[in-house]
Amino acid sequence: MFRPIVLALAAAGFIAAGPLAATDKFIVVQSTTSTQNSGLYDHILPLFRQKTGIEVRVVAVGTGQAIRNAANGDGDVLLVHSKRAEEEFVAAGHGIARFDLMYNDFVIVGPAADPAGVAGSDDAVAALTGIARAKAPFASRGDDSGTHKAELALWAEAGVDVAAASGGWYRETGSGMGATLNIGAGMGAYVLTDRATWTSFGNKNGHRILVEGDPGLFNQYGIVPVNPEKHPNVRAGPGRQFVDWMLSREGQAAIASYRVDGQQLFFPNAGN
């Protein structure tokens, strides 16, 4: 009578008994989301693994959380896009050094109707000022990510107090880039996003790029090997190998060769 249950439990045990860790030669990269959501890692990591045999395990979270996780020692390499925060990370002893890796740019996307009339502008600050004046809905990450920090810097430059407008036309989603784009697309709001995530994003829902080309929308990605002196359990050797490869001609070429719909999403600039 009870045999089926015993069998089921045995089956569960059998399933559970599988290996819990696939390989021992791996590193953990604490990463921003845009590099994962755009598909860059799927393109370049197999090349690195083929060459070195090292598996790269990517934990993709916002820049702020990635830095905090790495500061806890829960990662071997940090790959994010907020230069000042990265430098603070290194200064605090968590990272060995910070290197420029690649760049792309931010864009402001919005509904085709464009209620604030910002389409075609290459002046991000002016565009944001216009959005604020029109009180047109704007969806912000609001999550302390690299993109969020860049957006806040632009608002400050425009002299707009978004904290005061929060809950009105300024909507803080407190979510990742993708979730914020979904919300922006749903409510017809403007969104500041990195170009890579936008290009590969599947739920554009009539939104399009309205503002691009402003030097102030430059988006620099950096890479930092985590410091084994501060965090003894860090896999320093293979971590360093990955950083070196990413900065090498081969790694940089791999980054440059990634395209979505024929469009290059990341522009290597190591050693600049």
Next chain:
Amino acid sequence: MPEAAFDMAAPAPPMTADAPALLSARGLCFDAGGKRLVDGIDIDIRPGRRTVVMGANGAGKSLLLRLLHGLIRPTAGEVLWQGRPLDRDGRLGQAMVFQRPVLLRRSVLANLRFALAVRGLPGPERRAREAEAMERSRLGDLANRPARVLSGGEQQRLAVVRALACRPRVLFLDEPTASLDPGSTHAIERLVADAHESGVAIVLVTHDTGQARRLGDDLVFLHGGRVVEAGHAANLLDAPRSEAARAWLQGRLYLESPSPEA
């Protein structure tokens, strides 16, 4: 109701009404919800005797049984088992069969095994008692059946042999045949009679005067939580002295409450 075909009037020879009490209650009271439901009962259960407890619904029969078995604690008074306050060890010398048999969600045999295993009986002894109980209950063909799909009569038979397999010195039965057909009732009475013949004292609550005559040596009649009459079963049934017992036996409602001084 006609007498059963077999005669159970023969008293158990080694035990007499004069033997020291196996179980006695002194000044037993039980309150619930601000009401005194058992009110100062004194009773002696002697080895090998069969005591029938009767009374109307609400007279306190089931409560008395539970108090004597130690399932509930008296508000006042005490229950003595072989002269000492009744405790868990004392209760292991007793067994009880409930009106609705409480059977585990297991096979017939597993129900027996459980009762014996919790007493820590060694394997061979346990198996011997299991076999004996299966034989006695004539449930042998059903040993591996889920106990809860048995008929009501079979379930109660199992409950009785399970209780007896524990070799109690007193067996309490709380209206064990109240919802059974005559054939099943007969089988239960037979088991009880056999147990009595092997020396087990019986305390039986019943509504059935025929059963009281067939199975009772002594009879205690309760009303309003008190013993209003006690004596030899046949005598009491033939010539009740108390008004409560007389009314009940004649099928009349007896509404007067016992003296209200408590």
Next chain:
Amino acid sequence: MDGFWQVLGEAAGLILAWDSDLIEIVGLSLRVTLTAVAISCVIGLPLGAAVGAFRFPGRTAAIVVLNSLMGLPPVVVGLMAYLMLSAAGPLGPLQLLYTPAAMIIAQTILVTPLIAALSRQVVEDCYREYAEQFDSLGVGPLDRAAALLWDARYSLLTVALAGFGRAVAEVGAVIIVGGNINHVTRVMTTTIALETSKGNLELALALGVVLLALAVAVNGAVMALRASAVRMAYA
């Protein structure tokens, strides 16, 4: 989005294509959740039986705590587990963060209170029927708890199912301690979250339908077992 039927079609396509990535993800989901539920049962069932069948000081408080913990948000559990397992945390040296083992730990924390609280209820109901008989037979505390767990076993299957449902559907805890690492800790729910964040809503929903199908299969299997038990009057 072109509609519900398209999503259903895509889900059916996903299942029929028997894609190796999908199988890996479904397999890991099952492995993590079944293991977590099994461990939760080992801890939670005796705990539930003890609270259900024994009277002790503070019992009501224990029930309140168990019932409250049932509502613990998965994200909070994930954070607790993260702080424990992080290299900077007390269990950091075990190096379990971002492994399936970490996900199992988080889900075990999530599900154990649920198993304990629900089994407490089941056992208590069963005990109400058995209590006097157990007293009469002189059944000791351990035998009591064991007998109640055994006799309520088919009802407790439903309890385990509830735990399975909560664990297999949650994303908040596993994404924090697992990291949603491709081919390592990516399960159904974290994949759905990822595809949603990529804007692939149809694919995300189709994966949701696959997850639902999985839950239906597991529940159906267990209920069939239980139905046979009901016929045998064991449940």
